[in-house]
Amino acid sequence: xxxxxxxxxxxxxxxxxxxxxxxxxxxxxxxxxxxxxxxxxxxxxxxxxxxxxxxxxxxxxxxxxxxxxxxxxxxxxxxxxxxxxxxxxxxxxxxxxxxxxxxxxxxxxxxxxxxxxxxxxxxxxxxxxxxxxxxxxxxxxxxxxxxxxxxxxxxxxxxxxxxxxxxxxxxxxxxxxxxxxxxxxxxxxxxxxxxxxxxxxxxxxxxxxxxxxxxxxxxxxxxxxxxxxxxxxxxxxxxxxxxxxxxxxxxxxxxxxxxxxxxxxxxxxxxxxxxxxxxxxxxxxxxxxxxxxxxxxxxxxxxxxxxxxxxxxxxxxxxxxxxxxxxxxxxxxxxxxxxxxxxxxxxxxxxxxxxxxxxxxxxxxxxxxxxxxxxxxxxx
Numbered sequence: 001x002x003x004x005x006x007x008x009x010x011x012x013x014x015x016x017x018x019x020x021x022x023x024x025x026x027x028x029x030x031x032x033x034x035x036x037x038x039x040x041x042x043x044x045x046x047x048x049x050x051x052x053x054x055x056x057x058x059x060x061x062x063x064x065x066x067x068x069x070x071x072x073x074x075x076x077x078x079x080x081x082x083x084x085x086x087x088x089x090x091x092x093x094x095x096x097x098x099x100x101x102x103x104x105x106x107x108x109x110x111x112x113x114x115x116x117x118x119x120x121x122x123x124x125x126x127x128x129x130x131x132x133x134x135x136x137x138x139x140x141x142x143x144x145x146x147x148x149x150x151x152x153x154x155x156x157x158x159x160x161x162x163x164x165x166x167x168x169x170x171x172x173x174x175x176x177x178x179x180x181x182x183x184x185x186x187x188x189x190x191x192x193x194x195x196x197x198x199x200x201x202x203x204x205x206x207x208x209x210x211x212x213x214x215x216x217x218x219x220x221x222x223x224x225x226x227x228x229x230x231x232x233x234x235x236x237x238x239x240x241x242x243x244x245x246x247x248x249x250x251x252x253x254x255x256x257x258x259x260x261x262x263x264x265x266x267x268x269x270x271x272x273x274x275x276x277x278x279x280x281x282x283x284x285x286x287x288x289x290x291x292x293x294x295x296x297x298x299x300x301x302x303x304x305x306x307x308x309x310x311x312x313x314x315x316x317x318x319x320x321x322x323x324x325x326x327x328x329x330x331x332x333x334x335x336x337x338x339x340x341x342x343x344x345x346x347x348x349x350x351x352x353x354x355x356x357x358x359x360x361x362x363x364x365x366x367x368x369x370x371x372x373x374x375x376x377x378x379x380x
Contacts, residue, residue: 056147057086061120063154065140069162072134076127076158078108080142082151083120090115092146094123099139105131135161135233164190164231166239176248176268178216183225185211188239190231201226203243217245246270249314251302255325257294258284263323267314275299276309277325287331294327 036045062081070076078096091113098106108125115121123142132138136159143153157163167187175181185198188211200208202215203223217223222244230236246269253263253275263275280295282288299305301323303312312323 055086056088056090056149057084058090058092058115058144058146058151059083059085060144060151060154062122063142063156065156065158068156068158070129070132070158070160072132072160073128073130076129076140078125078127078140078142080123080144080154081120082115082123082144084115084117087117089117090146092144094142094144096123096125096127097141098127099141100133100136105138132160135159135235137161137235159235161193161231161233161235162191163235164188164193164195164229164237166227166229166237168225168227168239168241170225170241170243174268174270175217175243175245176266177220177245178218179248180214180216181243183208183213183215183227185227185229188227188229190229193232195229196232197230199228199230201228217243220245220247247314247317247319249319249321251312251314251321251323253323253325255327257281257327259294259325259327261325269314271314272311273314274309274311275323279308280330281327283329292329292331295330297326297328300324300326 031048033048034046035043037043059082060080061083062079064077064079066077067074076098080094080096082094084090092111092115094110094112096106096108097104106127108127110123110125112121112123123144127140138158140156140158141153144151165188166185167189168183168185169187170181170183172179172181183200185200188195188198195211198209198211200206200213200215201224202208202217203225204217204219206215208215222242225241225243227239228236229238249267249269249271251264251267251273253261255261255277259278259281261275261277263273267273277296277299280293283292283294296308297306299307299310302321303310303323310323312321314321
């Protein structure tokens with residue numbers, strides 16, 4: 001005799017009758033016993049009904065079909081593992097169906113009864129593939145029908161043909177708005193034949209039909225790229241990747257003097273570029289030869305800074321950006337050189353004059369006339 005785990009009495013009374021209902025709950029089942037009396041206490045009727053407590057639920061825990069690549073005549077082994085995940089006993093049937101191009105070619109059944117809560121069961125069947133066609137693709141489906149419901153169908157694909165392998169890459173890996181992207185599926189292959197066709201879906205409605213193709217995107221965001229390849233026997237496979245389109249920028253780097261600074265070009269959102277301006281450069285012409293220079297003062301534009309080297313990170317919605325290095329004229333060196341030159345010239349001139357003064361010969365002394373001879377009279 002079963003022992004109830006819960007019972008309660010429900011009483012209801014109106015002007016004409018008096019109702020008593022006894023609810024008795026057992027593990028996984030319950031019953032209701034109802035009595036109806038009139039207001040004078042006379043018994044009028046009794047009804048009893050039983051019902052199951054809890055909903056049946058079967059979980060599929062495993063599904064296998066082997067071999068998936070077979071020779072005609074091989075035995076195809078199918079198995080489905082299930083577990084009773086409910087609190088009630090379940091009965092039903094496991095069904096395996098083999099289809100060819102949507103047409104059912106084989107159905108296999110495994111009946112079961114009284115699968116207790118928490119218990120597991122494996123169903124196995126075998127399909128003789130002697131009637132299979134070379135190169136044809138077969139879909140094997142397995143599911144369980146129980147208590148007017150079914151488990152989700154499990155599907156495996158088998159064939160005498162080895163399936164192709166779809167694979168692709170694209171460049172650049174970081175794609176800007178409106179930029180052409182090159183897609184390459186040359187790594188796709190077929191183990192027992194060749195790739196007969198390629199089909200691209202670019203996620204924005206665009207398509208391609210060759211191993212190598214290009215495509216441009218004109219909306220920001222992420223797009224799923226799908227490549228489907230089909231081999232010479234009609235088998236196909238698919239590869240998927242997600243590509244993200246970011247904003248594009250054009251940067252122009254210049255200066256207010258004839259100083260060429262690198263960094264101009266095209267960039268994408270999130271990119272960084274380091275701009276470095278020379279501390280100083282010579283002025284053109286004679287003043288430059290004398291030491292006059294342009295001295296760096298500041299960067300102005302997208303980023304303002306007095307540092308000679310700055311790092312610019314690309315973000316925001318303005319696609320055209322400017323960075324300009326500002327230089328100031330510096331004649332300090334020229335003045336120093338000129339001053340030194342003047343001093344040198346003066347010094348050289350003084351030395352030269354001094355040397356010229358030392359080079360003059362002194363005037364020889366005057367020689368007196370000789371005295372008259374002795375004994376001679378002087379003439380008057």
